[in-house]
Amino acid sequence: MDFSPRRIRATAALVLAGAALAGCGGGSSTDPDRGRDAKSITLTITRNAIEGGKNSEEAEWITGTVIPGFVAAQKAKGVTAKVTFRGQGVDDEAYKTKIALDLKSRSGADVMDVDGIWVGEFAQAGYLRPLPEVVGAPADAWEGWTKIPGSVQRLAMFEGRRYGVPPTTDGRVLYFNKKLFARAGLPADWQPKSWQDILTAARALKKLPGVTPIQLNAGTAMGEATSMQSVLPLLAGAGAEIYSNGKWTGGGQAVKEVLGLYAQVYGPEGLGDPKLQQEVKGRDKSFAEFADGRIGILTEGDYFWRDVINPGSGVAKMRTRDQDVGYALIPAVSPGRGVRGQSFVSMSGGAVTVLNPNTKYPQQAFELLAFMNSPEMTKARTARTPEITSRTDVNKQILAGDPFLTFVSEKVLPVTSYRPGVAVYPQVSTALQEATASVVSGKSPEEAAARYTKKLEGIVGGAANVSAQ
Numbered sequence: 001m002d003f004s005p006r007r008i009r010a011t012a013a014l015v016l017a018g019a020a021l022a023g024c025g026g027g028s029s030t031d032p033d034r035g036r037d038a039k040s041i042t043l044t045i046t047r048n049a050i051e052g053g054k055n056s057e058e059a060e061w062i063t064g065t066v067i068p069g070f071v072a073a074q075k076a077k078g079v080t081a082k083v084t085f086r087g088q089g090v091d092d093e094a095y096k097t098k099i100a101l102d103l104k105s106r107s108g109a110d111v112m113d114v115d116g117i118w119v120g121e122f123a124q125a126g127y128l129r130p131l132p133e134v135v136g137a138p139a140d141a142w143e144g145w146t147k148i149p150g151s152v153q154r155l156a157m158f159e160g161r162r163y164g165v166p167p168t169t170d171g172r173v174l175y176f177n178k179k180l181f182a183r184a185g186l187p188a189d190w191q192p193k194s195w196q197d198i199l200t201a202a203r204a205l206k207k208l209p210g211v212t213p214i215q216l217n218a219g220t221a222m223g224e225a226t227s228m229q230s231v232l233p234l235l236a237g238a239g240a241e242i243y244s245n246g247k248w249t250g251g252g253q254a255v256k257e258v259l260g261l262y263a264q265v266y267g268p269e270g271l272g273d274p275k276l277q278q279e280v281k282g283r284d285k286s287f288a289e290f291a292d293g294r295i296g297i298l299t300e301g302d303y304f305w306r307d308v309i310n311p312g313s314g315v316a317k318m319r320t321r322d323q324d325v326g327y328a329l330i331p332a333v334s335p336g337r338g339v340r341g342q343s344f345v346s347m348s349g350g351a352v353t354v355l356n357p358n359t360k361y362p363q364q365a366f367e368l369l370a371f372m373n374s375p376e377m378t379k380a381r382t383a384r385t386p387e388i389t390s391r392t393d394v395n396k397q398i399l400a401g402d403p404f405l406t407f408v409s410e411k412v413l414p415v416t417s418y419r420p421g422v423a424v425y426p427q428v429s430t431a432l433q434e435a436t437a438s439v440v441s442g443k444s445p446e447e448a449a450a451r452y453t454k455k456l457e458g459i460v461g462g463a464a465n466v467s468a469q
Helices: 005-017 056-076 092-104 116-124 131-135 150-156 178-183 195-205 224-237 253-266 282-291 302-308 362-372 375-381 392-398 403-415 425-440 445-460
Strands: 040-047 080-087 111-115 172-177 212-215 247-249 295-301 325-328 344-348 351-355 416-418
Touching: 040 056, 040 362, 056 080, 056 362, 056 375, 092 111, 092 116, 111 116, 111 362, 116 150, 116 351, 131 351, 131 362, 150 344, 150 351, 150 403, 150 416, 172 178, 172 224, 172 302, 172 344, 172 403, 178 195, 178 325, 195 212, 195 253, 195 295, 212 282, 224 253, 224 295, 224 344, 224 425, 253 425, 253 445, 282 295, 282 302, 295 302, 302 403, 344 403, 351 362, 375 392, 392 403, 403 416, 425 445
Parallel strands: 040 080, 040 111, 212 295, 344 416
Antiparallel strands: 111 351, 172 295, 172 325
């Protein structure tokens, strides 16, 4: 996504300006039972997908499978349902702006997808309401909640309340080159239990000529990839989340530990390539170098496995991926030191399917939401392109033949965390990126942390909103 300052300001202003106007498209009623007994209903779905264009398979799944299936199910209940799909095929920020405008004007689709990182922002603006407020008791009684891990449900939550259902998610892991590990005398089943274990492996890899031991995304050139793929998982490993209990994590002990690891990787030992972090195409170059066997350890999401080094369709095809690439959980600083007392951590993202609180038919709209995320519909959606869904029951079936995606589903998701879905996060993220850039360029972790804290206070409204953790 494009988190340029201009777009951040424009979108934030758009969303916040309409907070007081959020209401109910079918009138002013907020009764979750309105329209419950209707025998003829009209519902609309929208998401950033369009047949023949962006996310075409999703659009085809909705029009060819979901809608006919739901209409048939309603007919069996004696209800005539007309369901329309309004597909979009634009960049993420344009889609976000459209959704915000629709909700502001008390219009728009009944069921819509939003990026998980937008949930809190839209909730604060009054555009979205918790599911139990929109539909009442059925929201908490849905069978799917027992199949979606609590860690994954957090993607669709804000201030402890559910706003929708996350259909899919992902996770961050440590990738490593088994051939390089063998040459360095390291195990093929490597699973570090601490940051020190990672550094120990990197130092062994340093002895191999022409090999960069570790790629830890840093700096502003890599943008959100610096935060999502590296800083935030490490911060979770140091026992903190960037936003917790209404406060933002400042440059205290946890951030200093993270920046301290950057200093060790990009300092005099030369365990990482500092120049790579400053290049416009540095992340793409790191992908190519890993695929060529010139980087030993790299932090990335499962996207890297599926779409980057995929032997058949990857942008940096690695013919020997399945034989030569290992993967491991990201450890905390030391066992038990991670968030929630965890020994391993990750970060995840993904979309959330939400209900428009203005819908005329909240009960039927929730039935459609639940139908879209049923085991049958989830399996139909992933039939052509297996991916990690939010449902553990489905994952066990569709991922059975893919050890890596099974690993992410069963081992990574239970320990994962999410970015805060509030409007100023992108600016906070940039401040984190700048802090890592300072360390890579030679500043001390303490100095970079202090500068980060000062900038953070300016972003989030003062020291009262910053934690010293």
